[in-house]
Structure formats: structure tokens, C-alpha cells
Amino acid sequence: MKLTVDLGPNSYPIHIENGILAKTGELVSExxxxxxxxxxxDDNVFPLYGEIITKALSDSGFECHSFVLPHGEPTKSFQSLPKIYEALINAKLTRSDLLIALGGGVIxxxxxxxxxxxxxxxxFVQIPTSLLAQVDSxxxxxxxxxxxxxxxxxxAFYHPxxxxxxxxxxxxxxxxxxxDGMGEVIKYGCIKDKELxxxxxxxTSFDDLKPKLTQIIARCVDIKRIVVEADQFDLGERILLNFGHTLAHTIEQHFNYERESHGEAVGIGxxxxxxxxxxxxxxxxxxxEQIKKALEIYKLPDNSNLPIDVLTDAISLDKKNLNNHLNVVxxxxxxxxxxxxTDVSFFDGAGIV
Structure with a gap:
């Protein structure tokens, strides 16, 4: 299956297919x-898929280099950037060359x-290897x-x-x-697709759902494609994709990204x-209550057991907080x-969340 994000000169294809990694070379050539x-x-993903992708690219005539980082959210920091830049410089990559992001949302x-x-x-090209990254990031x-x-x-806004x-x-x-990924899948159903x-x-479980997984990934991606085409720079409808995120990001940060994963925090939010x-x-x-039922089916939490007042300072720094006005989805x-x-007072009296 092929979808196209239509953004004029920034348009790009999205290929969704079982076993497609072996075709990476020909798809990149396009x-x-x-x-x-x-x-x-990262050090979880590259040992699994680095070889098949490197071979596919080499067979298509590309010169391949690789750089592997530790897995996990703490890697997504400024401290990692100089290491990537150094690897790019050492490999003598120029502006006419390409970077492939092979991994989950962090990578x-x-x-x-x-x-x-x-x-x-x-x-750059995205090859997402987690459910969350495939359906969303x-x-x-x-x-x-x-x-x-x-x-x-x-x-930045920078399209692959x-x-x-x-x-x-x-x-x-x-x-x-x-x-973790099912948190974002449930989000798409909540904001745009009651049938989903x-x-x-x-x-009754993810295993029960699995035969429909490719269809579900495609539906989530298509919803996001439509929203992004209508609002490339997050100024209007695209804000809807942040349902649950106002609380989720603050919960993740509170625990230094070491307790709830992103999808779990989105479910709570x-x-x-x-x-x-x-x-x-x-x-x-x-x-x-319907959301709570969906979270239970896919083994996601519905609370963080944190008092709301320990999160409100971080909420005030949320990117959707503009001039002390907070856009909550x-x-x-x-x-x-x-x-x-609204503003941060929306959360007043919420107690434990």
C-alpha cells in the first residue's frame, strides 16, 4: 500500500507492506x-534489521555507513546531537547525501x-520499527x-x-x-474515527487484533496524513493530534522518562x-469510561497517582500554552x-490524576 502526503514541494510517499524492508534499496532510489x-x-533495533537494510541499500549501489545509539528516551537529548554530527562528518556526508532513521520514535x-x-x-528517510512510530511520529x-x-x-518541521x-x-x-503504540492508536479512534x-x-487483546494490524496502521497513518495536509505547521486542526498529550508530556517528564512510556502517558492523559x-x-x-475500557483491553494505565499540582508548572511550559492561553484537546x-x-486553571480541583 502506498499513501502520499501532499505538501507540494515537501510531498512524500508512505509505503506500508509486510516484508517491505527487503525493498528498501529500490524505494530509497525513487x-x-x-x-x-x-x-x-539504536542498540536494540540495529542488530535486528541493520543487516537486511544495509544489504538492500548496497545491492542498489549505495555506500552505507551506520551509527548506533543507546535505546531509550534519555537518548533524545542535546547530548546525542554532537555524536551524530561527528559520525556524519567522519563519513564525509555532504548536503547531497541521505540519513536514514531506523528505529522507534526516539530515533x-x-x-x-x-x-x-x-x-x-x-x-532523510524514516523507517519506523515501533508501533507508536509507525502509526504516529x-x-x-x-x-x-x-x-x-x-x-x-x-x-523543527522537517519532512522526510x-x-x-x-x-x-x-x-x-x-x-x-x-x-505503548496502542495508546496512540486509541487516540486516533477518539479524535477522528469512531468506527476504529x-x-x-x-x-479482547492485541493478539486478537493482530490479523487486522496492517489495516489499522494504514488507517491511523491516513488520518494523520489528512490532518497534516490541512495544517502542516500545527496552527489549527493538527492540534487535535495532541489529545491527551498536555498531561502525558508532564507525567513523562516528572518521572524523567523512566516510568510511563509515551503511549502509556497518552492513555492516562x-x-x-x-x-x-x-x-x-x-x-x-x-x-x-469508554476510553478506560479500551485502555484496559490493551493493558494501558489510566492514572499516574500524581496530584495535579505537581504537574501544573510543566503544563504551563507546554507548547500549546500561548500567552497564558492553553489549547486543550x-x-x-x-x-x-x-x-x-482555556488556561492552566482548567485542571484546578482535579486532585489525583
Whole structure:
């Protein structure tokens, strides 16, 4: 399956197919006419898929180099950037060369940001290997690093030349990372697709859902494609993709990215924000309970056991907080989302979240 993100000169294809990694060389050849490629990956992913991708690229005539980083969210920091730049310099990559981000959301965001800033920008391709990255972070051109004060506070809009998604790589993922990705899948059902949400809730587990996985990945990617085409720079409708994230990012940061994963934190954020919105009459009653049911099916938490007041300082630094006005994404109902302008007082009295 091939989708195209239509952004004029920044347009790019998204390929979704089981076993597609073996075709990496020919797919890269469609969007890149240079010779030299740097694969940036992590120490979990590269041992699994580095060889097949390097061979596919070499067989297509490319000169391949690789740079492998430690896995995990702490890698997505400024401290990692000089190491990537040094590897690119040592391999003598120029502005006519290509970087491939091979990994989950951390590698995709970090390597993408390195590509956007090295020599003022070199071409890059996303090959996401986690469910979360396949359905969400690899598409849309957001690249970033974290600061101690918050997640993704330094970044850019920098689109890849292609995204190559192979659902087969998910077979090597531990269950924890499958649940992580399902947080974002549930989000897409909540904000844009009631039928998708109901499909998720009709199954009893991820294993039960697995035969429909390629279809579900494609549906999530297509929703994001449509939203990004309408709002490339996060000024309007694209904000809807941040449902649950206002709380999620602060929970992740509070625990130094070492307790809840991103998808788990998004699940908590979606449920808790919807519960608050229901109490204020801003969301149809019962939505929070439906979200809670979906989280239970896919083994995601619905609370962080943190008092809201320990999170409000970080919420005030959220990228959606402009001039002390906070845009919180809420649901009218499942599948129907909207942006609600408010401020940090929206969370007053929420207690434990």
C-alpha cells in the first residue's frame, strides 16, 4: 500500500507492506539520487534489521555507513546531537547525501532533527520499527529533542523524503512496546474515527487484533496524513493530534522518562482530561469510561497517582500554552474532537490524576 502526503514541494510517499524492508534499496532510489547514506539506529533495533537494510541499500549501489545509539528516551537529548554530527562528518556526508532513521520514535525524532540541522539540512528517510512510530511520529515532519524542562521543546518541521513501514518488525517487539503504540492508536479512534475505536473495543487483546494490524496502521497513518495536509505547521486542526498529550508530556517528564512510556502517558492523559471535561459538561457523559475500557483491553494505565499540582508548572511550559492561553484537546464524543481554549486553571480541583 502506498499513501502520499501532499505538501507540494515537501510531498512524500508512505509505503506500508509486510516484508517491505527487503525493498528498501529500490524505494530509497525513487526519492534519492545520491550515493552516500548514514543509517542512524539504536542498540536494540540495529542488530535486528541493520543487516537486511544495509544489504538492500548496497545491492542498489549505495555506500552505507551506520551509527548506533543507546535505546531509550534519555537518548533524545542535546547530548546525542554532537555524536551524530561527528559520525556524519567522519563519513564525509555532504548536503547531497541521505540519513536514514531506523528505529522507534526516539530515533526518528532525534535523527530527523540532526538531518534538519546538519549542513542546514540534508535529506532523510524514516523507517519506523515501533508501533507508536509507525502509526504516529514517523509521519508529519515533526522532529525534536527533549530538554530537562520538558519534552520536544527544541525541534523543527522537517519532512522526510519517504516513510517505509513494515508491520512484520512488530513481531520482535516486547509486549510493553505494543501497548505503548496502542495508546496512540486509541487516540486516533477518539479524535477522528469512531468506527476504529469501536473495532478496537470489540477485540479482547492485541493478539486478537493482530490479523487486522496492517489495516489499522494504514488507517491511523491516513488520518494523520489528512490532518497534516490541512495544517502542516500545527496552527489549527493538527492540534487535535495532541489529545491527551498536555498531561502525558508532564507525567513523562516528572518521572524523567523512566516510568510511563509515551503511549502509556497518552492513555492516562486521554482518560483523565476526558473525565475532567465530563465534569465540566464539555464532553458527552460516558466517554471517559469508554476510553478506560479500551485502555484496559490493551493493558494501558489510566492514572499516574500524581496530584495535579505537581504537574501544573510543566503544563504551563507546554507548547500549546500561548500567552497564558492553553489549547486543550477535548471530545464532543468518541470520534469527534475539538480544541478548547482555556488556561492552566482548567485542571484546578482535579486532585489525583
Amino acid at each position: 526519492v534519492f539520487s545520491g550515493k552516500k547514506i548514514m543509517i542512524v539506529s 526518528g525524532d532525534l535523527a530527523g532533527f540532526a538531518a534538519s540541522s546538519y549542513l542546514r539540512g540534508i535529506k 514517523s509521519v508529519g515532519g515533526k522532529v525534536a529533542v527533549d530538554l530537562p524542562q520538558g519534552k520536544n521543546l527544541v525541534g 523524503k519517504a516513510v517505509i513501514i513494515d508491520p512484520d518488525v512488530l513481531n520482535t517487539l516486547p509486549d510493553h512496546f505494543i501497548s 475505536f469501536e473495532l478496537l473495543c470489540r477485540h 486521554m482518560y483523565q482530561i476526558t473525565k475532567i471535561a465530563e465534569e465540566k459538561g464539555l464532553t458527552t457523559s460516558g466517554c471517559a 477535548l471530545l464532543h464524543d468518541i470520534g469527534d474532537s475539538y480544541v478548547y481554549p
